[in-house]
Amino acid sequence: MSGATATLWAAPRLGAAPEDDQRAALPSNAGRSLRLAHITDVHVQPELGAARGLAQCLHHVQSQPDAPQLILNTGDSIMDAIEAGADRTELQWNLWQKLLRDECSLPLEHAIGNHDCWGLNRTKSGTTGREPRWGKQWALEGLGLASPYRSFDRAGWHFIVLDSIEPYQDTYRARLGAEQLDWLKTDLASVPKGVPILVLGHIPIVSPGAVLNGVKETPDHNLELPGALTHLDAKPIHDLLRRQGNVKLCLSGHLHLVDRAEYDGITYISTGAVSASWWKGIRLERFDYGYALVDLFKDGTFHYQFVSYGWRTVASEG
Numbered sequence: 076m077s078g079a080t081a082t083l084w085a086a087p088r089l090g091a092a093p094e095d096d097q098r099a100a101l102p103s104n105a106g107r108s109l110r111l112a113h114i115t116d117v118h119v120q121p122e123l124g125a126a127r128g129l130a131q132c133l134h135h136v137q138s139q140p141d142a143p144q145l146i147l148n149t150g151d152s153i154m155d156a157i158e159a160g161a162d163r164t165e166l167q168w169n170l171w172q173k174l175l176r177d178e179c180s181l182p183l184e185h186a187i188g189n190h191d192c193w194g195l196n197r198t199k200s201g202t203t204g205r206e207p208r209w210g211k212q213w214a215l216e217g218l219g220l221a222s223p224y225r226s227f228d229r230a231g232w233h234f235i236v237l238d239s240i241e242p243y244q245d246t247y248r249a250r251l252g253a254e255q256l257d258w259l260k261t262d263l264a265s266v267p268k269g270v271p272i273l274v275l276g277h278i279p280i281v282s283p284g285a286v287l288n289g290v291k292e293t294p295d296h297n298l299e300l301p302g303a304l305t306h307l308d309a310k311p312i313h314d315l316l317r318r319q320g321n322v323k324l325c326l327s328g329h330l331h332l333v334d335r336a337e338y339d340g341i342t343y344i345s346t347g348a349v350s351a352s353w354w355k356g357i358r359l360e361r362f363d364y365g366y367a368l369v370d371l372f373k374d375g376t377f378h379y380q381f382v383s384y385g386w387r388t389v390a391s392e393g
């Protein structure tokens with residue numbers, strides 16, 4: 076493992092109340108329940124040094140002087156399976172699994188990203204849609220998951236993993252769907268009073284970065300936000316989270332932007348991307364190759380920091 080030193084910089088704090096980062100000033104970790112790392116949008120592939128980049132990122136996480144005990148991964152683990160044939164998809168999942176096996180000794184919890192879903196574009200991938208591993212099945216196998224959405228408890232917090240991806244017309248859109256929304260309602264109701272909740276999923280439920288980078292003005296002067304950028308069902312999801320009363324933090328990726336918003340006491344954060352601009356450089360000249368360290372405290376507060384892990388773009392590598 077490398078002994079790289081963490082470079083810390085704060086995420087853009089769009090919409091966040093100034094008192095949110097009070098923990099940053101605390102001299103100790105008194106009351107902390109768990110330190111975790113949030114990685115997202117790794118997009119591992121044989122090219123552009125991505126495998127070495129992921130290894131460097133994992134080493135950086137594990138070499139932290141105050142190392143996390145858990146890694147949350149919010150998807151797009153492989154470069155792309157939407158348009159890839161079976162051979163290329165297998166190669167990418169094999170690479171992903173080998174890197175985690177060889178380079179990571181921490182437990183991981185995974186969500187599925189759109190690029191993890193095999194063959195959604197049937198024409199480009201050469202699939203029919205009837206293959207046993209078509210869609211999410213190969214991603215479930217690649218990530219070692221029994222279900223695309225689930226929940227678990229750790230260190231006095233309740234964690235909910237959402238599946239943001241709804242296959243739609245040879246691509247996808249961001250929606251839980253009725254069945255998952257019902258499950259979410261039931262799961263939230265099952266959490267004992269006083270237990271803080273963290274939600275993770277690939278596509279942001281709320282994202283100021285999506286508004287500032289993905290919105291277009293329509294001919295009749297409305298703003299239009301594509302349903303693949305943030306959740307189409309953001310309002311019903313947020314309403315469920317708000318009514319539960321103890322949902323503190325929602326972590327996502329997808330946009331490769333670092334952003335943050337707070338509404339009704341719930342903080343929504345996107346953690347950029349381990350791959351920055353898909354391993355081709357810094358994203359939008361300011362979002363570096365990185366991950367987040369998140370401290371969760373017993374009283375339901377948290378502290379978040381984005382960490383650059385020092386990767387430098389390579390021109391090309393097979």
Ligand SMILES: [Fe+2]
Pocket residue numbers: 116118151188190329330331
């Ligand atoms: Fe991505």
